Amino acid sequence: MSGVRKTIPLHSLFAQGRPDDFAVFHDGARLIKWREFYQRVLRASDAYARRAESSWLLDGDDFPQFAVDVFALLYAGKRAIVPPNTLPGTLRALSESGAFEARCSEATPAAHGAQRLEAIDPEAAFIDLYTSGSTGEPKRIPKTLAQFETEVSVLESQWGAEAGAASVVSTSPHQHIYGLLFRLFWPLSAGRTFDAVMCSHPGMLKERLFAFQDAVLVSSPAQLSRLPELVDLSAFAPTPKMIFSSGGPLPGAVAALFYARWGRAPLEVFGSTETGGIAWRAQTGESGSECWTPFGGIDVEQSESGALVLTSPYLGMRPHEMEDRIALLPDGRFRSLGRLDRVAKIEEKRVSLPEMENRLCEYPHVVEAAVVPLSGRRKSLGAALVLDAEGRRRLASEGRRAVIDSLRRYLAENYEDVLIPRYWRFPESIPLNERGKISDEALLGLFENRDAGAFLPVVVKEVRDEGTRDAIVLEIDVRRVLAYFAGHFPEMAILPGVVQVDWAVRYAKKYFSVSGKFASLENVKFLALVVPDIRLRLTLTWDEASKALDFAYADARKRYSSGRVVFGESAPA
């Protein structure tokens, strides 16, 4: 319908223009044609040009407004600042660091003024993006429009012919490099209509694909990997012509499923905010299809330590060593082997672990913090915090729920929801590895029993009495997740006495050379109910001579239970 598509570089797009009735985007209610889009950019650009401030924060979430503002700023000779998200804490931090002088949301559009927009110098038009660096501070990544233009031309030469005149439908936000490129810059430059609506659920995606008929899909592993479970993929008609995915690796099985149902494997893009796109792959299930192929003009080498060394036109052709570990193949393709630094990716969101640890340490009563990525049902973060005396007192009096809730709310000021740790531990000290260093392996031990249905408490501290070999005090967290509480409601959730005896015997066998067969239980007293989310001291004393184990559960305020387990003659081996 769009006639002959013409690719126009972004720096002269508004000077050259497109036909008045060219459909730029659909805002959910109607199609916005070139004439209207151009007028909006012209008016906004004129307003920005009249203002003295030179750098502007794109602080709104509305994509059509964002699209207008980013070009209005650049064509007015202003620097456009794209925040990593629009959370209040993030915007405050950017403001305090002097990242921008004014906010687009506070600009007032001019009613009259310039008649036309002139081409600009793409080397002197700046867009600042932000990402999580490994050092802790959010890192500013200044980009020129020229860099984006080079990347757009690489994408167009790689996939433009196949995409043809298709519109661009998406499930991804526009405020990061991938969204910015694939949802806005590439379609606009190449003359494709884009959907300004982000499809937030499968039904909506189906509807938008139907409405546009001929469309490519810009998505991400988080969305794609769940789509087949939410809807019947074969019920989509039409299916997208091409599927793009970026932000993290897509599991091979998921890619293969799309290949089977939609006849095409998602085209995955490997890259980063700093580097732009580096390589791509389409996992069809064939062997070798999991390897990444560098884009045209991009050179990938492997350093001695296994790091990816990139030479890219987007980076002025200077070799750039990355924090990604790869295995380079003789044919120039490579396998990705994960990160070398302490930056984790949770559902495509990059997070600096040191940054989160620093932030947690700034919270009242937190002495030390360690954050570790956890795999399992879904990727998530676990946080281990060492509290001061007052913090421990509050944990005991207010309970885990309340303390964790306030920590979550505190982090939510600066972090998107999926990055907020789902698992929390409050050990007496951060566990170290055998070389005395904090390591993921040592930390993971704290989170071993995290899944619902766990049968043991978390041991937060063990104190052996120096004088006697056969006595130990364990501090344990009786967490709500334990299988014994499952299905119960708070008023009924209590830890059965038999479980308390079982734990005592289990730990005794771990710490002492307990032998023999269970013979009898003596002097058992259950004095108080053990409810979820309390911390107890379990004192164990083993008397080898009488083969008797004394146990007692208590906290600072009261005793919960105590008793003696007597073992008989050794069972046959």
Added chain:
Amino acid sequence: MESLKNEIKKLIVDSLGLEDLSPGDIGDDVPLFGDGGIGLDSIDALELGVALRKKYHLSIDSGDSGAREHFASVNNLVKFVQIRGQKTED
């Protein structure tokens, strides 16, 4: 009605692997997402959709923008399941 409510609360806790939350902690009208509520995130929303679909054969693919509202609280989910779901064996 009451049992469906409890069933859904248990489904939320079990399917999302929420460690410090028991079904009884989830108030009927407490917001499941966002501030001041249970604090589920956008991925939880997807996972919960999968779990509901499996258990009640719910179709949430009808394209209605009401999805956000259906998932707002346990009470809303109960209504949603009653209208649209077909209970199947566990």
